[in-house]
Amino acid sequence: MKFKRSIPALLLVAVLAQSCVSTKKYQQLQTSYNQLDSNTRNLNGKYLLSERNVAVLTNRVASLEEQLASERANSKSLQDALTKALNASSQGNVNVSKLVDEINSSNKYIQQLINTKNKSDSLNLVLTNNLTRSLSQQEMKDVDVQVLKGVVYISLSDNMLYKSGSYEISDKSGETLSKIAKIIMDYNNYDVLIEGNTDNVPITAKNIRNNWDLSTLRASSVVQALQNTYNVDPKRLTAGGRGQYNPIADNSTEAGRIKNRRTQIIITPKLDQFMDLIGKAPEKTK
Template sequence: MKKIVLSLLVLSFSMTSCVSKKKFTDLEAKQKATQDLLNTATVKLNTCLTEREALANQIDFLKKNNSDLINNMGNLTTLTTKGAENLEKSLESLKEKDLKISRLQDALTKKDSVTLALVTSLKKDVGMDDPDININVEKGVIMISIADNLLFKSGSYDVSDKAKGVLAKVAKVINSKPDFECMVESHTDNVPYKGGVLLDNWDLSVKRATSIVRVLQSDLGVSPKQLIPAGRSSYIPLVDNDSPANRAKNRRTKIIIMPKIDQFYDMIEKEMKNMSK
C-alpha cells in the first residue's frame, strides 16, 4: 500500500482567517501516524494470510497421515489421539485467524468503497472532458486539481465566476459528507509576486486558498469546521519552472477531500490488539 506523504505548511496571514502553523503541524503528524498504523495493519494482514496458508498445509498433512493410518489398519480407531487433537487445534486456530482477517478486510473495503463512490460521483458531475480539472485518488484521499487559469486571473486571488460552477459541485459532495474534511491547497510558480498588498508567492498562495474557502463557506454553504486553507507557494512544483507552459502547470489549486478516518483507524487498532492476544 502506498505510503501517505502529506506535507502541510500553512502561512498565517494577518488579513485572512488561515489556520495556524501548529494546526497544520498537528494534522501532518496525525496523517503520518494514521499511515503508520495502516502500514502496520497491512503487515499484520499479510502475516495472517501466510499463517493461514501454513495452517492449511498442516491440516492437509494431518489429514493425509490420518488417511494413511485408516487405509493401513482398516479401522478408524487407528487415528491417534494426538493426531486428532492437533487437527482440532489447527482447525480452531484457522477459524480464528479467518475471522480476524475478515474484519480487517471489511474495514479496508469499506473505506475504499466510500472513496471510490465519491470519485465516481465527482467525475460524473464535474466532467472529465475539461483538461484544467483532474480528479483521482492519491494515497487514500480524493484529489481534485484545478488549474489556476480556471480559478483566478494572473496575479489575482479573486475567484472567477466560471470556477464557482465547479466549486458548487465539489461543495455538494462535501455537504453530503459532514464527517469529511476539505483542504484547499494552493500552489504558485516561481515567478516572484510583485504589486499590491501581498509580499510574495507565500502570501499569494495562502490568499488564493482562503478565497476559495470563503466561496465554499459563504456562497455554497460548506461548514467552516470542514475547511482547511493551505498555501504552498512555489516549493512543490509538478515540473521544472523552465517554460511558460510548465509554469502554467505548476500554478494550481488542489482540493483534497479527506474522510475523517479516526473511527476507521480505531477499528483497525482494535483488531490489531485482538490479533496480538
C-alpha cells in the same frame, strides 16, 4: 502669479491623498496576512494529526496482510498433514476428521481477512466515485481526484479557478466549485483544507510580495467562496499556502509549471469516520 503659486500646493495635496490610500491598502493587506499566517499554523497542526491517523491505518492494513500470510502458511501445513494422514491412515496415527475441520476453519478465517482487506481497498473507489459523479469530461481535464489511505485530494488548475495572474475567483469556476461544495457538504463532519501551490516563477503583481502570498491568498479566495457562495461551514475550513515548495512536476518546462500551479482541496476523515466508511464500502457484484 497667485495661480502659479497654487499649483505646487495642489500637487502636494494630491500626493498626500495618494499616500493615505496606499497606507490603508497596506494595513488591510497586513491584517489579511496576519489572519492567513494564523490559519497556516492551525493547518500545520491538523496536518500532523492527519499523518498520525494515516500511520495508524497503514499499520492496520499491514497487520491484516501479515495475518493473511500466516493463515495461508498454516493452511498449507494442515493440508500437507492431511495428505500424509491419508497416505498413512491405516496406521491410525492422525485424526483425519479433526484435520479436515481445522483446514475448513482456517480457510474461513482467511476469507474473512480477505473480505476485510477488500473493504479497505474499495474505500478509495467509493470516495472517488462520489467525488467525480457530477463532473463532466471537460471539467475532469482541470480537476484531478485521488484518494490515498482515506484522504481525498482534489487538485484544481489555476486556469480553471482564477483570473489570469490574480487570486480572484473566475466566473467560469462557479459550476465546478458548486459541485465540489456539494461533495464537501455530503461529508459534513470532515475537515477540509484548501492548499494553494504555485510554480517557481516570481510573482510581479502589485501588493503581492511573493509566491507564498499568492498561494495563500488564492487558498483564502476559495475558502471564502465555499463559505459565502456555497454555505460551507467555515469552522470546517482551513486556508493555507505552500508557495513553490510543493511541486509535483519539473518547473523547468511549461507543462511542469502548469501542473504545479494548482489548488488542492483535501478532505480528511477522522480515524473513526474512516473505519465507518470501510464498513459502508459496497460489496463486489457477483
